[in-house]
Amino acid sequence: MNEEQLDLLMKQHSGRLLRVAYYYTKNLHTAEDIVQDVFIKYYHLRQPIDPSITERYLIKMTANKAKDYLKSWHYQRLVFQEKWHSLKNQQQDALVIHDEEQLISTAVLRLPMKEREIIAYYYLEGLTLKAISELIQINENTLKSRLVKARKLLKAQLPEVEWEVLKDDTL
Known part of the structure; x- marks a missing residue:
C-alpha cells in the first residue's frame, strides 16, 4: 500500500471510524488517537486486505483498539481520578x-x-x-x-x- 492509497482510504473511512471509536471511549481526542493508530497499523500490514472487506476490517480494528484502551491501565486510572x-x-x-x-x-x-x-x-x-x-x-x-x-x-x-x-x- 502506498501513501496515496492510504490517504484515499483515510478520506473514505475516517468519519465512520471516528464515530465507532467515540461510541466506545466517549472522548473525541482519544477517538482521534485510536483512528490514527488504526490507520498506521493498517498501513504497516504485511499482507494486503481484500478491498471488499476493507471497511469491515477497519471497523473491527477500531472497535478492538477502543476496547483495548478501555481495559488499559491509563484509562482505569483516569476513571478512578475522575x-x-x-x-x-x-x-x-x-x-x-x-x-x-x-x-x-x-x-x-x-x-x-x-x-x-x-x-x-x-x-x-x-x-x-x-x-x-x-x-x-x-x-x-x-x-x-x-x-x-x-x-x-x-x-x-x-x-x-x-x-x-x-x-x-x-x-
Whole structure:
C-alpha cells in the first residue's frame, strides 16, 4: 500500500471510524488517537486486505483498539481520578453549603420575631404571601413591608454572603 492509497482510504473511512471509536471511549481526542493508530497499523500490514472487506476490517480494528484502551491501565486510572475528584468536590461543596446554611440560619434567628416569622414562612416553607396572610391573619401589604425589612436586616448581617433572594427587594 502506498501513501496515496492510504490517504484515499483515510478520506473514505475516517468519519465512520471516528464515530465507532467515540461510541466506545466517549472522548473525541482519544477517538482521534485510536483512528490514527488504526490507520498506521493498517498501513504497516504485511499482507494486503481484500478491498471488499476493507471497511469491515477497519471497523473491527477500531472497535478492538477502543476496547483495548478501555481495559488499559491509563484509562482505569483516569476513571478512578475522575471519581475521586468528583467525590472530593461533592464533599467540599457540601461543607460550603453547610457553612452558608449555618450562617444564614444564625442570621435569621437574630431577626426580630415579626421578620423572622415572615422569612421562615416565605422562604423556608415556601408559602405565598396570600397564604401567610391567611395563616397569621395580617394584611398582605403589611407582610410585604415586613419581608422587605427582613431582607434589609439580613443583608446587613450577611454582607459577605451572596444569597440570591436578598438581591431582589421587589415582590
